[in-house]
Amino acid sequence: MADRPRIIGIDLGTTNTLVASVKNRIPKIVPTDRGNLILPSVVALSGKGELLVGGVAKDQMVTNPKNTLYGTKRLIGRKYQSRVVDDLKGYFKYDIVEAPDGDAAVTLGGRIYTLPEVSSFILKQLKTIAEQFLGGPIDEAVISVPAYYTDSQRQAVKEAGKLAGFNVKRIVNEPTAAALAYGFNRGLDQKILVYDLGGGTFDVSVLHLTGNVFEVLATGGDTFLGGVDFDNRVMDYVLEKFWEETKVDLSQSPIAMQRIKNAAEAAKIDLTLIPNVVIDLPYIEERKGKPLDLRIPLTRENLNALTMDLVDRTFEICDRVLAEKGINRSEIDEIILVGGQSRMPLVQQRIQEHFGKPPRKGVHPDECVALGAALLADSLGTIDSVTLLDAVSMPIGYALPNGRVRRVIEKNSIIPLVKSFRLPPPKDPGAPFIEMDIFQGDSDLMVDNEYLGTLRVPAESAGRKIDFRLNEECLLQVMVEEPGGPRRIELATRDTPELLKKELARVAEERAQKAEQSASSPSSHQEGSGLFSKVKSIFRRG
Ligand SMILES: Nc1ncnc2c1ncn2[C@@H]1O[C@H](COP(=O)(O)OP(=O)(O)OP(=O)(O)O)[C@@H](O)[C@H]1O
Ligand SMILES: [Mg+2]
The missing domain is CATH 1.20.5 (Single alpha-helices involved in coiled-coils or other helix-helix interfaces)
Known part of the structure; x- marks a missing residue:
């Protein structure tokens, strides 16, 4: 055991990153930043040109917003020319540009960085911290990703791990990792629902646990629903109230906005524990040379009213996911809460109302994804102590000339899997190649899905069998039957x-x-x- 290479589990979050390792079969979080267990997922360049990661990077968000990268989990593995990136361009303060390979990239101090590079800075920092804490080199990792991540996003996270010096043994879905942390070695036979409301995203998965077999039955979520949306509701409220009192529009001042954003989040978190807070920001503005202070009370009832529809949306998604597999709410034995925002009392109360039972206590909402990733990491070296039967969260198919997508792999299919079909003829009769543009996403329309890349095979292959294989990491491999046997083909291009x-x-x-x-x-x-x-x-x- 002692000379086994050490391996860690990493939860690379939108807002926070955590790392865990297993000792004597018990997973534990490694303290990462200023004595905290979490490392803010922020990378920045200081005024002096130093690269900063974690809390120190987050600290300069207000003063140096152009060179402070946050929320990059939403951009990694995406094409620059895509609807999501078009939307996100207006939301971040830093510049999003097109990398030479067509992927979205960002700038820091005028230099272009790919998103795997940015994530690798966070992962490298974790590697150093974990090595110091655990004493000795750590070269292997299991990294978790949202269940709804596409093939390209998963590949990009693997790439980030590699750049940080890790051999990434496995990419695992976050809710599956959370389920592992809950059920590992407990000999359970249960249907559970993992409700993960994090900083940026909402993820829900329903799993069947039988001993150490973890089978994902259905999964779904909203990539744009998380704690930050709750903060924004509080910000809106504060801005409106301040406007009513003073007729001053603080949204014009980036520094005031950043201070309000921080205070809104802090107030929201405090209201989890106490019923009333006052948002107090002295000297938020100046009028005629005199300081203006902001002082706005906020109650838990106010917060609930401001965010009720967001919470309701999570339950609509839960119901949809359950309906997809014909599972009744009453069949769910336990509801596991994951993600910082799930601590909100309103969420817990609505869970009780919706499912007729309180959420399960005893699973740490911030830590369980990293702990589960570490458990999986540890079990990879041993003889099949854990069996994960994960599912595809988004269909995969190829584009038709009319801009629609023909699905090859359906949502919620258990992975690993193989789907075979016959290669269609080239789009233009007489063309030397058959080209297939591969897309992943829930929509029937190509433009609303993520482009994964284009396959290119000689025209004479038309009519031959082609296999789409998804491995246990939900990564796509394509094989084409040829006279000499099946041949693996790589994506010929990822150019839009x-x-x-x-x-x-x-x-x-x-x-x-x-x-x-x-x-x-x-x-x-x-x-x-x-x-x-x-x-x-x-x-x-x-
Ligand atoms: N006590 C609390 N009450 C309400 N919200 C909280 C509380 N503690 C943390 N949060 C919120 O939780 C969010 C961060 O959650 P978490 O660390 O789980 O996200 P993440 O893992 O980085 O994101 P994601 O899973 O979406 O990638 C923030 O929006 C934060 O404000
Ligand atoms: Mg998370």
């Missing part, structure tokens, strides 16, 4: 296909037209509504 470019341009134009129409409609000039939309555009998806 012309058809997708056209569709994206069309969608962008439609959106611009809509924006123009609503800008000229009288309602958008009403008092108050302007503030609301500003908060949205500046901070919505941190």
